[in-house]
Amino acid sequence: MMLASRISLIKPSPTLAITAKANAMKAEGRDVIGFGAGEPDFDTPDNIKQAAIKAIQDGFTKYTPVGGTDELKDAIIEKFKTDNGLTYNRGEIVVSCGAKHSLYNLAQILFEEGDEVLIVSPYWVSYPDIVTLTGGTPVILTTKEEDGFKLRPDQLQAAINKKTKAIIFNSPSNPSGTMYTAEELKALCEIILKTGILVISDDIYEKIIYGDVPFFALPSICPEIKSQAVIVNGVSKAYAMTGWRIGYAAGPGEIIAAVSKIQSQNTSNPTSIAQKASVEAIRGDQSKVGEMVATFKERRDYIVRALNNIPDMSCLNPDGAFYVFPDFSRYYGRVYNGKEIKNSSDMSDFLLDEVNVAVVPGGEFGHDKNIRLSYATSMKNIEEGVRRIADALTRLK
Numbered sequence: 584m585m586l587a588s589r590i591s592l593i594k595p596s597p598t599l600a601i602t603a604k605a606n607a608m609k610a611e612g613r614d615v616i617g618f619g620a621g622e623p624d625f626d627t628p629d630n631i632k633q634a635a636i637k638a639i640q641d642g643f644t645k646y647t648p649v650g651g652t653d654e655l656k657d658a659i660i661e662k663f664k665t666d667n668g669l670t671y672n673r674g675e676i677v678v679s680c681g682a683k684h685s686l687y688n689l690a691q692i693l694f695e696e697g698d699e700v701l702i703v704s705p706y707w708v709s710y711p712d713i714v715t716l717t718g719g720t721p722v723i724l725t726t727k728e729e730d731g732f733k734l735r736p737d738q739l740q741a742a743i744n745k746k747t748k749a750i751i752f753n754s755p756s757n758p759s760g761t762m763y764t765a766e767e768l769k770a771l772c773e774i775i776l777k778t779g780i781l782v783i784s785d786d787i788y789e790k791i792i793y794g795d796v797p798f799f800a801l802p803s804i805c806p807e808i809k810s811q812a813v814i815v816n817g818v819s820k821a822y823a824m825t826g827w828r829i830g831y832a833a834g835p836g837e838i839i840a841a842v843s844k845i846q847s848q849n850t851s852n853p854t855s856i857a858q859k860a861s862v863e864a865i866r867g868d869q870s871k872v873g874e875m876v877a878t879f880k881e882r883r884d885y886i887v888r889a890l891n892n893i894p895d896m897s898c899l900n901p902d903g904a905f906y907v908f909p910d911f912s913r914y915y916g917r918v919y920n921g922k923e924i925k926n927s928s929d930m931s932d933f934l935l936d937e938v939n940v941a942v943v944p945g946g947e948f949g950h951d952k953n954i955r956l957s958y959a960t961s962m963k964n965i966e967e968g969v970r971r972i973a974d975a976l977t978r979l980k
Contacts, residue, residue: 589716592712592715592716593712593715593716594712596708596709597708597943597944597947598619598620598621598708598943598947601617601619601931601941601942601943602617602619602620602941604935604941605617605619605935605941608935608939608941613939614939615935615939615940615941616939616940616941616960616964616967616968616971617941617960617964618940618941618942618943618955618956618957618958618960618968619941619942619943619957620957620959620960621757621906621957621959622819622820622823622825622959623820623823623825623875623905623959624959624960624961625823625871625875625878626823627822627823627824627827627860628822628823628864628867628868628871630863630867630868631822631824631860631861631863631864631867632860633863634859634860634862634863634867635856635857635859635860637859638855638856638859638860639856643855643856643859644855644856645855646851646852646855647852647853647855647858648852649843649846649847649851649852650676650677650678650839650842650843650846650852651676651677651678651831651852651853651858652678652855652858652862653673654858654859654862655678655858655861655862655865656673656676656678657673658861658862658865658866659671659676659678659831659833659865660672660673660676661865661866662865663800663814663833666789667800667802667803668803669800669802669803669809669833671833672836674836674839674840675833675834675835675836675839676831676832676833676839677831677832677839677842677843677846678829678830678831678852678853678858678861679829679830679831679832679842679846679850679853680828680829680830680850680853680854681817681819681828681829681830682785682787682815682816682817682819682830682831683709683830684828684830684846684850685815685817685830685831685832685842686709686710686713686751686783686785686815687713687716688832688842688845688846688849689783689813689815689832689838689842690713690714690716690717690719691716691717691845692838692841692842692844692845693717693748693749693781693838694714694717694718694719694748694749695717695718695719696718696719697718697719697746698717698718698719698720698746698748698749699719699720699721699722699744699746699747699748700714700719700720700721700722700747700748700749700750700751701722701724701739701742701743701747701749701750701751701780702714702721702722702723702724702750702751702949703724703726703734703750703751703752703753703756704723704724704725704726704948704949704950705726705732705756705758705759705908705945705948705949705950705953706723706751706753706948706949707753707757707758707785707948708947708948710751711723714751719748720746722742722747723949724738724739724742725949725950726738728897728899728910728952728953731761731899732756732759732761732899732908732950733761733763733767734771736770736771736773736774739771739774739775740774740778743774743778743780747778747780748780748781749780749781749782749783750775750780750781750782750783751782751783751785752771752782752783752784752785752801753784753785754768754784754786754798754903755788755789755791755792755798755901755902755903755904756788756903756904757787757788757904757906758906758908758943758945758948758953758955759899759901759906759908760883760899760900760901760902760903760904760905760906760907760908761899761901761902762792762796762798762902762903763796763799764796765797765799765804768799768801768804768805769804769805772801772804772805772807772808773805775808775811776805776807776808776811779811780811781811781812781813782801782808782811782812782813783812783813783815784800784801784812784813784814784815785815786798786800786814786815786816787815787816787817787819787820787830788820788903788904789816789821790820790821790872790876791820791821791875791876791879791903791904791905792876792902792903793876793879793880793883793901793902793903794880795900795902796902796903798903800814801814802814810835812834813832813833813834813835813838814832814833814834815830815831815832816830816831816832816833817829817830817831818830818861818864818865820904821864821872822864822871822872823875824857824860824861824864827854827857827860827861828853828854828857829853829854829857829858829860829861879905879958879959881962882905882958882962882965883900883901883905883907883958885962885965885966886898886907886956886958886965886969887899887900887901887907889965889966889969890907890909890956890969890972893969893972893973893976894976895913895914895976896909896910896911896913896976897909897910898910905957905958905959906955906956906957906958907955907956907958908945908948908950908953908954908955908956909953909954909956910952910953911927911930911945911952911953911954912951912952912953914930914976914979915929915930917979917980918979918980919933919937919978919979919980924979926944926946926951927944927945927946927947927950927951927952927953927954928944928946930944930954931943931944931954933975933979934971934972934975937975937978938971938972938974938975939971940968940971940972940975942954942955942956943955943956956968
């Protein structure tokens with residue numbers, strides 16, 4: 584069968600592929616420690632589960648409006664007002680089947696052949712492919728570890744031309760955990776305002792921060808940019824609801840209406856039951872979020888320290904999310920059993936095959952020197968996993 588040519592332009596999600604491979608190896612009886620998964624290892628809080636159960640019992644199992652219920656939109660509006668000092672109305676909110684779906688829909692209604700979309704590297708693995716599927720061209724802006732993996736204003740300015748349609752922005756970052764300060768955001772906002780490009784801000788890790796740097800939504804720092812900005816967020820990470828598939832976007836009414844229009848032809852509404860659960864997540868008791876973040880911080884502190892104790896390794900301390908992105912490149916060029924480790928993919932294969940540790944190659948995020956490890960796993964696994972990594976690296980000559 585002849586498939587459409589567009590499918591050849593992209594590859595499967597590497598993070599999901601690594602997790603699937605690790606799970607398959609576990610099923611075969613291998614003692615695999617997985618650092619690949621991009622989801623909290625906590626259970627969804629009980630109050631959220633109970634809201635979903637009640638929705639089922641109440642018969643709330645039918646179609647809802649395509650772009651989400653008014654109840655959920657109102658909860659999201661309240662969240663933006665309370666957490667970010669931003670005011671939106673229902674016509675400026677759309678609820679989709681996860682934040683990835685929100686991003687995909689936005690790309691489909693905004694980008695086309697001839698458009699260039701700026702993507703800051705290291706980037707979440709799906710950004711370039713989402714742009715490519717529209718016919719647009721992803722333009723990668725590579726940051727440096729010595730700059731904290733942050734985009735410099737002069738770098739942004741130099742990349743913008745008449746073809747530039749938008750920039751996709753992510754803070755806290757997956758995979759680096761980098762978060763921009765208010766001053767850094769203001770400097771970038773000035774350029775975005777001056778050039779008139781659109782900014783899509785992926786704020787999915789907003790609530791998973793560690794107190795070193797406060798979170799700011801872009802329009803909170805620079806109110807004038809609101810008409811050029813779309814914020815994407817969701818309940819997946821903050822409330823351990825990855826499988827519930829609820830994300831949302833907030834932005835100019837014309838853009839949000841177009842997203843609802845295209846969503847009416849691809850998924851229709853997000854799951855009714857998950858929407859009820861999400862209302863409870865956003866409006867209900869937030870204490871479990873704080874408990875989860877406190878645990879993540881403890882794990883972060885340990886894994887950063889442990890990785891930096893490995894000879895020839897460097898690892899920045901992330902401000903948010905639940906990933907570390909250490910530099911393994913000083914081990915490239917070394918050999919084990921006659922095979923040279925040339926890049927992050929070789930290193931990831933070596934760690935999985937030799938010591939049963941699953942990680943994600945940094946090349947998939949646009950930085951081949953690095954490897955992503957998720958610390959959304961138990962401290963026991965983190966301790967043993969880092970020990971195995973350190974042991975494996977001593978075998979390279």
